[in-house]
Amino acid sequence: MICTYMKSIHDVKISGDLGNKVIAGKVLAKSGLHTYENNKKEKKFLFYLGVADETGSIKVIVYGRERYQRFQEKSCYLFRNVIMDKNVMKVTVKSVISKTAPIDVPENVEMEALRLGYSQTPVCSIGQAIGSEEKTSVSVKGKVREIGSVETVTLKKKQGATKRKEFQLEDSTGSIRITLWGEDIKQLRGKSPGDSVRVVNVKTNHYNNSVSLNSTDFTRIFKERVVSKQKNKQKSKKKGEFISR
Structure with a gap:
């Protein structure tokens, strides 16, 4: 059940905006660390997650190596202050992440999340x-x-x-x-x-x-x-x- 202060993955993908609400999702897949260069040509780290709830799945990009150990597969989290960019949710230093209660995800949606997370490895x-x-x-x-x-x-x-x-x-x-x-x-x-x-x-x-x-x-x-x-x-x-x- 999605509470009034929360937004489902299905709804946020349609609207393209989370507003002041939060998303609750289960991490089904976590990629390895990837490197990239910022505008200052500095080496930075990011990784990908495949996240799902009862209504759908979404690809998540998490910036920063320091968050890597925090996310565990099959655990559920609340996502606040994230950026939505073309059906991709971006977790930045301004985002707030906390663990939440288990979420019952349909099997077909779990498979979608797995593909989203692991397809990032060429x-x-x-x-x-x-x-x-x-x-x-x-x-x-x-x-x-x-x-x-x-x-x-x-x-x-x-x-x-x-x-x-x-x-x-x-x-x-x-x-x-x-x-x-x-x-x-x-x-x-x-x-x-x-x-x-x-x-x-x-x-x-x-x-x-x-x-x-x-x-x-x-x-x-x-x-x-x-x-x-x-x-x-x-x-x-x-x-x-x-x-x-």
């Missing part, structure tokens, strides 16, 4: 990923060729053991091994060899003259559905999937 070819420097953050897409079994390994410099699962991804430029660690293994649920997937926010790993990709705290894997150009794009959308173009 996808490169597997060939480009292989040619990238050590620990470069990349996103790739391709066809799953092979999925390994779960292994338990002991990591150096860390106590205890963790679980690991590997799979092979291929596109027209090459093939690469992707290693998922710990809870990231769950990202492969519902995926099988032959599926086309988009893998966002993984890092390159160089070892013994070979390059692989490691999962990070922000790794997400989305199944894609390849659609022929002749089909109407609106009819080809399917809930819970990205469409490969």
Whole structure:
């Protein structure tokens, strides 16, 4: 339920103005940090959120590295004093953010918010990923060729053991091994060899003259559905999937 001092995401996207009201939204996706230069040629940081409520989803740009740890996926927040710019909500140093009660977001709206948040990481070819420097953050897409079994390994410099699962991804430029660690293994649920997937926010790993990709705290894997150009794009959308173009 939207209170009188609040404005729904649906309404603010129509009006393009928040006025003196607030938005309550659930963070479904958070990108990695991005850099940009301001007018003084100073290096600054921003990141993207996919936020949703009961009525819709919206892309949010948050300026400032200091806010990065404050926003957590699946947590809900009140947004005050934000800037609306063409259906994008901008959080600046003047914005006021506070946690709020849980919000029940419909499943289809959650998926919209996920796409908004994670689409901000550009996808490169597997060939480009292989040619990238050590620990470069990349996103790739391709066809799953092979999925390994779960292994338990002991990591150096860390106590205890963790679980690991590997799979092979291929596109027209090459093939690469992707290693998922710990809870990231769950990202492969519902995926099988032959599926086309988009893998966002993984890092390159160089070892013994070979390059692989490691999962990070922000790794997400989305199944894609390849659609022929002749089909109407609106009819080809399917809930819970990205469409490969």
